[in-house]
Amino acid sequence: MCGICGFITKNTITVEQLKKMNDTMYHRGPNDSGEEIYPIGKNYLLGLAQRRLSILDLSALGHQPMHSINGRISVVFNGEIYNFNELKEELGDYPFCSECDTEVIIAAYLKWGIKCIDKFNGMFAIALYDREKEALYLVRDRIGKKPLYYWIENENIVFASELKPIMSCPGFEKKIRTDIMKQFMHQQYIQAPNSIYENVFKLEPGEILEFDKGNINKWKYWDVTETYNKMQKEPVTDYCEAKEELKKRLKKAVKQRMIADVPLGTFLSGGYDSSLITAIAQELSESPIKTFSIGFYDSKYNEAAYAKEVANYIGTNHTELYISEKEMAELVQSIPTYFDEPFADSSQIPTMLVSKLAREQVTVALSGDGGDEFFCGYNIYQILRAAQMLDIPGALVYKLCQLPPLKQLRILERLPFKIQGIAENRDAATKTQIGGGNYIREIERMLPDAGGSCKFSLEEKYNEKNWQIRRMLLDMDTYLPGDILCKVDRAAMKYSLEARCPILDVSVMEYSYRIPHQFKYFKGDKKHILKDIAYDYIPKEMLERPKVGFSVPLDSWLRGPLKEQLIDMTSKDYLKNQGIFEPDYTNQFSKWYLEHGDKGARTGENFSKIMWSFYVFQKWYQRFQN
Numbered sequence: 024m025c026g027i028c029g030f031i032t033k034n035t036i037t038v039e040q041l042k043k044m045n046d047t048m049y050h051r052g053p054n055d056s057g058e059e060i061y062p063i064g065k066n067y068l069l070g071l072a073q074r075r076l077s078i079l080d081l082s083a084l085g086h087q088p089m090h091s092i093n094g095r096i097s098v099v100f101n102g103e104i105y106n107f108n109e110l111k112e113e114l115g116d117y118p119f120c121s122e123c124d125t126e127v128i129i130a131a132y133l134k135w136g137i138k139c140i141d142k143f144n145g146m147f148a149i150a151l152y153d154r155e156k157e158a159l160y161l162v163r164d165r166i167g168k169k170p171l172y173y174w175i176e177n178e179n180i181v182f183a184s185e186l187k188p189i190m191s192c193p194g195f196e197k198k199i200r201t202d203i204m205k206q207f208m209h210q211q212y213i214q215a216p217n218s219i220y221e222n223v224f225k226l227e228p229g230e231i232l233e234f235d236k237g238n239i240n241k242w243k244y245w246d247v248t249e250t251y252n253k254m255q256k257e258p259v260t261d262y263c264e265a266k267e268e269l270k271k272r273l274k275k276a277v278k279q280r281m282i283a284d285v286p287l288g289t290f291l292s293g294g295y296d297s298s299l300i301t302a303i304a305q306e307l308s309e310s311p312i313k314t315f316s317i318g319f320y321d322s323k324y325n326e327a328a329y330a331k332e333v334a335n336y337i338g339t340n341h342t343e344l345y346i347s348e349k350e351m352a353e354l355v356q357s358i359p360t361y362f363d364e365p366f367a368d369s370s371q372i373p374t375m376l377v378s379k380l381a382r383e384q385v386t387v388a389l390s391g392d393g394g395d396e397f398f399c400g401y402n403i404y405q406i407l408r409a410a411q412m413l414d415i416p417g418a419l420v421y422k423l424c425q426l427p428p429l430k431q432l433r434i435l436e437r438l439p440f441k442i443q444g445i446a447e448n449r450d451a452a453t454k455t456q457i458g459g460g461n462y463i464r465e466i467e468r469m470l471p472d473a474g475g476s477c478k479f480s481l482e483e484k485y486n487e488k489n490w491q492i493r494r495m496l497l498d499m500d501t502y503l504p505g506d507i508l509c510k511v512d513r514a515a516m517k518y519s520l521e522a523r524c525p526i527l528d529v530s531v532m533e534y535s536y537r538i539p540h541q542f543k544y545f546k547g548d549k550k551h552i553l554k555d556i557a558y559d560y561i562p563k564e565m566l567e568r569p570k571v572g573f574s575v576p577l578d579s580w581l582r583g584p585l586k587e588q589l590i591d592m593t594s595k596d597y598l599k600n601q602g603i604f605e606p607d608y609t610n611q612f613s614k615w616y617l618e619h620g621d622k623g624a625r626t627g628e629n630f631s632k633i634m635w636s637f638y639v640f641q642k643w644y645q646r647f648q649n
Contacts, residue, residue: 025087026051026516027099027171028183029071029150030192031159031234036060036070040193045072047187050361051101051516052076059088061097065236069152069159072188073099076519078387081284084121091129092118095154098132100125101184102147102169103523105279110142137162137231140244144279144529148226150182159234165245166393166527167215167228167504170512174223178237186363189223190647197648198222201603202475208466208636209459209477211367212506219364219643228504245529247499248484254536262552265538269531270556276528277303277389285386288313290377290522291341293329295400295550295557295566296391300525302337302560304389311340315381315388317373318345321576332565344380351376351575352584358639359646361517367639368506369575374514382518392507393526396498397535399543400550404491408544410445410457411490417445436461453478455494465633469609492540577631582617585638589613592641601644609637 026048030036041058052074060070073087087099104110107124110131117130124145131139132151137160146168151160161182163171173182174189181192189195198221207213215225226232229245243249259265277300281287289301291314305312314334318327327343334341351372358371381388395401410417424435424446435443444458456478463477479501487493508524515522525531538552545551557566581589591597593613598606616634 025076025101026074026184026188027072027087027101027148027150028181028188029069029099030179030181031063031067031069032179032181033066033068033177034179034194036068036193041070041072044183044188044191045074047191048074048183048185050519051184053519054081055083055086057087057099059097063152063154064157067236069097071097071099071150071152073101076386076521078103078283078285078521079123082121085123085125087125089125089129091133096129096132096151097154098125098129098149098151100128100147100149101171102145102149102164103280103521104128104143104145104147105276105282105528106142106144108282137233140231146523146527148184157235161226161232161234163226163228163230165229165529166499166508166532168508168512168524168527170509171226172218172223173226173232174220175239176222180234180239186218186220186223189220199603199648201470201473204473204603204640205466205470205475205477206479207365207367207640208470208633209463210479210501210506211632211636211639212509213364213366214479214501214505228500247496250533251485251496251536254533257537258539259534259537260539262542265542266552266555269534269538269552270559272528272530272534273299273525273556274303274307276525276531278307279528280387280389280523280525281307283387286313286384287387287389288315288381288385289339289389290314290381290391291316291330291334291339292391293326293331293333293566294391295554296394296526297330298333298337298391298561298566299394299553299557300389300391301333301339302557303525305337305339306560311338313381313384314339314341315377315384316341316343317377317380318343319373320345320347324575329565329568333561336561336565342380342384344376346373346376348576352580355580355585356642357517359643362509362513362643365636365640365643366509366513367636368510369577369635371510371514372575374510375517378515378518378520378522382520386519387521387523388515389523389525390511391526392511392522392524393503393532394550394553396495396503396507397526397532398550398553399491399495399540400553401498404494404544404549405547407455407457407490407494410448413445414448417448420446421449436464450478452480452483454482455490455497456482462630462633465612465630469604469612469633469637471605471608473603489540491544577635578629581631581634581638586617589617589634589638592638604637613637 028044038058038060045058054077055075058072063069071088088097090097104124107127110127114130147164148169148171149162181189183189200221203217215227229243233240291297291301316327316330319325354372443460447460448457485493485496511522542552593610595606595610598604616630
């Protein structure tokens, strides 16, 4: 685990400047660093750099940039190849010098070319230069666990694990893309391939970029839709067979992720996914696994007691820490520094806190991420089942509300929130992104000239009639990599902690596509088959309870300790000078929000989500643009 950056450019960039870029990611790799620049012909310079967090082969033999024995290949790499030992056996004729997975990437490329990526099981962002082909390859793992940005400028390319190295690159101009602002305000993150800056992009999950003398070629080696459609042709029709095979694959995935030359533990919330992963890890371990959870003094958010009960039952070495609202609020100011671009999922704050707690004892932590998206766990999936059944009545309500007298009175906007959402849900391209009509209208009034859309227009490509499945696929393409995995990566790496996700093993993901949906959503029971496996380890009564998740009291923060900052950020003069938000309406909306909060004339929705997105953007703007 580490951070990488580099470039191919005709501009003059010194080793000292490359080191400055690299050191902006010190937190990602405090154990070692390497920066090298080479002339590569056509007046280009190749720069490669890495900050290293030592996990495998802690010796100097794991230093990067790493080169092949014959000097043809140079690579910098962030992540883990979990099946590197199996691959090493296939590559026995290569004269390995180290015990790390980076060297396996080089050997695999020399034997199989860029198609070696198909053999890798892991989380990774790779930059590999082939001197024989004079080509740079940038590669991101299948589901987007590891980040990789790139900046295209004329015939030059600069890449990095985070935006900070690119921002520090000589000649970079920080021009904000206003056309992604509506989507950010609504979704609270910026979806790949976009970034906050013009000409800077995120490599998409499962994507390879080839840069050859200024020419760019990109393609997908793994795609959610294509893989789902392929796996669906071979469904597993027997429930017991599906359960046992899934359990077997999960155990293998956990076992591979327990390979490390440093201390390892798990995040344990007490929910199904983290409890299952922890239970499997404990079964595979000869000694008690270290587990970590944080608690909140507010019982509405607190799950620490459940986590402790699970830990005691499994027999782990458990550590819990209760966090005050004040301690959470103190982390708000550090969000822009470690998330690089606007990111407003407020669960980033407790995720940072549990990462900090874990890092005091371990360097690697296993998590349960991916269980909800691949096995139908979110509450929205339950809502969508009901919404699909009400779609036709909703269409009739919508048509009635379009009649001139009712439309003039804006009756649709005055309907109860849930009814309005079903009635307005008429766009086939965004069918499962239900609700939020009033949210979107407010955002559009705040950003009338921004262009772009609040929603993702991707759904029709799935060719799936079941709204639950369709939304799960959409979440795998968007919310999982863009929000969840980004959050965990940045929060954990803030404290130089590596987070590993067994449920996102390629074998588990692909097998999940073969499992019939009725095994995942059975008679209203979400995540049914995964829960059934968890019950093999932990009593049902210990796990069965409503989903809580990490939450923070945004409304009371924004109308309390953050109020004065919000007032300054929404002053007309400030907004006019910034030139992004419409000053008059944004100022008016902010005043209304601060007075009414989640009550008042706008049908009762809680608009703290919009105002939190706005606040986080402004904190980012003040950190990086001023």
